[in-house]
Amino acid sequence: MNDISRWVQAEVDLSLAQTIAQAIEIPELIAKLLILRGINTPDEALDFIEPKLANLNDxxxxxxxxxxxxxxxxxxxxxxxxxxxxxxxxxxxxxxxxxxxxxxxxxxxxxxxxxxxxxxxxxxxxxxxxxxxxxxxxxxxxxxxxxxxxxxxxxxxxxxxxxxxxxxxxxxxxxxxxxxxxxxxxxxxxxxxxxxxxxxxxxxxxxxxxxxxxxxxxxxxxxxRPFLDLVAVGTIADMVPLNSDNRVFAVHGLRRLNQDTRPGLAALKAVAGIAAKNIDARAVAFSLAPRLNATGRLGDPKAALDLLRAKDVLQARTHAEILQKDNDERRIIAQKVTDEAMAHVYAEGKNLKRIIIAVGQGWHQGVIGIAAAKLVNAFNKPSIVIGLEDGIGKGSCRSVKGFDIGQAIKSAEPFLVRFGGHPMAAGLTVEEAQIPNLINYLEELAEATIDSDIIAPSIDVDAWLNLKEVTPELFRHIERLQPFGMGNPEPVLAVSKVTVTNARIVGKGKRHVQIEVCDGDTRVKGIWFDQAHLAPTIGDLVDVAFNISLDDRLGEAKMKIIDVRQAT
Missing domain, CATH: 3.90.1640.30 (inorganic pyrophosphatase (n-terminal core))
Incomplete structure (x- = not known):
């Protein structure tokens, strides 16, 4: 089990939640989740649950x-x-x-x-x-x-x-x-x-x-409206907050995307193996967007643009197959750079710093952003990966909530040739001779400005439930808050003091653990991906943090487990 991460309970105005729930006839839990996403009135709640194109700005x-x-x-x-x-x-x-x-x-x-x-x-x-x-x-x-x-x-x-x-x-x-x-x-x-x-x-x-x-x-x-599928893909892929105008674009664009009216996106779904599925934000972010990005990461992005602008199915299929091939190649290169960057971080003791900076000769500039994101996931710290070639470094930066990496890079302008970015992501170009100065500056800046709480592993729990509340009906209510992403994260629920009745290592490579927990007569199953080494023991009394899902075959609610700890 994992006893490292802090579980942070979200605070909600209960009277406001009751007011919203009663006004628009939704469960109080859903009203709480809406408040945590910045919703403060019944009208705002309705607009969030049923976003309308008419609500877009002029x-x-x-x-x-x-x-x-x-x-x-x-x-x-x-x-x-x-x-x-x-x-x-x-x-x-x-x-x-x-x-x-x-x-x-x-x-x-x-x-x-x-x-x-x-x-x-x-x-x-x-x-x-x-x-x-x-x-x-x-x-x-x-x-x-x-x-x-x-x-x-x-x-x-x-x-x-x-x-x-x-x-x-x-x-x-x-x-x-x-x-x-x-x-x-x-x-x-x-x-x-x-x-x-x-x-x-x-x-x-x-x-x-x-x-x-x-x-x-x-x-x-x-x-x-036929352009909304493209707007949704761009919006979700660029990881902008999925609220306000962006929520309208994402909801209506995903509906268009599931109608297969655009040959290029239909072909892309086919090569990604998701053509028969209901496409949600996750499918866009992890299946479609990487393939669109692949050709541009490796060089000429013409095939991706030609795919999106294709007018017939055969033409689109040809371009989609090019993107699929490039994406396979991109994966191999990205994994190599990530592995080398990770080794560099540990060899240099950079994992102890408050900002992770890895520099490597010949690292492909098209995949350094992927490597930086994986370093963030591994260390929960802002991360920069710089690839060197011919005396010039091209860097990609990713951050964590609470540290504006774009502003940090901008403040390092004296050391840089070019730069630009957002609070969560940035890019830079630097002469090789300036890299030590840049690293020293950013490490000192991070040490002075990044609070320990920002980089401490933590899980924000939206709501604690009784196990008997984990039902298909709750899943369907939460589904109305889709699409999930930046600014509208998938709700994290938790149950306390439940007993492990089954824990079985499953999957290719035996990397995952399938868990069943009970509280009285109520039993709920869940899957904890990539955490077989943390599998609890049958009989353990535990707390479980999870996203709710549904077993379509059995019609039962399930848990996509985020963390398991000894019951507190």
Whole structure:
């Protein structure tokens, strides 16, 4: 059993929970879970349980949305060549597809470009602007990048090319001199929800364009709901909080995704082996998104973009098979880098630091983000993995709740060539000679600012139950809170002082343990993945923390066990 992690009981206003439960006729436990997710009124609770597209905000609330819309209208009317310039991850790819497909369907002369991670790197670069200008591009629309592309935007201006930036990354105090910048993190932007991804921003942009195109007679009214599957994939893949606007996008987008109306995503589901299943946020995050990201991690992301934009099933299947092959290769490379990074951490004693930093020669920059995430999971500490090649280090950073890794990296600017990111993830480029200085700075910063509670293993328990409350009915109520993810974690439930009646090692490699517990006449089964070495003994009196699930065959509630400890 595990007696290391702290179990933290969430505090809830019980009178508020009763008020919400009675007002909208839901169990009090569900009302408690909603309160823990920031819901404070019955109306908010209804909107959360039944999110409506009508609850999305007006695109006009974005700073520069009107300017961006007007410039794109001008480009369409004058038949100017437009380039939608995206990023090579799932969010950038879906955002590029949304905008390019809508513009193309509206009669625009549009092309797309996604940079090669290995040869060109992230974002809009001056040399790429020059080559696009030579092709006759008059308007570049960046999605999921561009907010720090000062030099590239200046070059574009000198060449007579306008740039519109559609980005969700935090800007510098001084913005690039673009025609328009649609970014909810702008200090002067009053849009009420800042945690959108690029796909969400792209959807809002085409919403604004649809309104203006229709007013001007450029198009008949167009239904934008078919784009929601792409918005959901981008939103879930980019790990933005699944609340407010993002919850609306995710719920309605997953419904679209399960209808198999887009050839590319249907083909991707098929090669991932999940075509016959009901696709939820977990399937997007762990099956679809990694495959979309795979080609961009290894080099040219063209196949991923071609997949999303494919118009027929055969074409889509061809691209999906390429992504599957690249994903298999990506897994092998990622595991190798992760193993080497883990060995480096222990060999150098870095596991004792409050921030984990691993540096290796030749580590593939396309998978260092995966390695960094695995270090976070292993040590519960902010982690940075830097791959060195030709005297330059490319780093990927991941964090834990309570430590803003994006701000930390920004504060290390004197040591860096380039950087950017969010509170939970960031990227950097550093000269090899500066790496010791960077490590010393970040380790000292972490030592001074990371409280022990932030990195101590802990489990946040949403609610304690009696074992008899673990029922199929409770599962169905909790399912109404789907999709789960950032900002809306799957509820963690716990039962106390139950007796272990069975504990059996199962699975390939004998890595998992199947457990049954009882309290009086009530018995519930559960599975504890990858924890066979912590298996309890029959007869033990234990506490169990778990997510509730359902055995479809037997119709019984089960536990996806998170932790088991001696009863307290």
């Amino acid at each position: 695109p006009a609330k974005f700073m520069d949305m009107d300017t961006a819309t007007a410039r794109i209208v001008k480009a369409v009317q004058k038949k100017q060549l437009i380039c939608v310039f995206g990023d090579y991850d799932a969010d950038g790819l879906t955002a590029t597809t949304i905008l390019a497909d809508f513009l193309e369907a509206s009669g625009a002369d549009v092309t797309t470009f996604i940079p090669d991670r290995m040869t060109e790197g992230y974002g809009l670069q001056p040399d790429r602007v020059r080559s696009l200008a030579q092709l006759g591009i008059k308007l570049i629309i960046t999605v999921d990048c561009g907010i720090r592309a000062h030099e590239a935007v200046q070059v574009a201006s000198e060449l007579g090319v306008d740039v519109i930036i559609v980005d969700h990354h935090v800007p510098d105090p001084t913005l690039p001199a673009a025609v328009a910048i649609v970014d909810p993190h702008r200090a002067d932007c009053s849009f009420p929800f800042a945690d959108l991804c690029a796909a969400g921003l792209a959807f809002y942009l085409i919403g604004s364009l649809r309104r203006e195109f229709y007013r001007l007679g450029i198009i008949n009214d167009v239904d934008l």
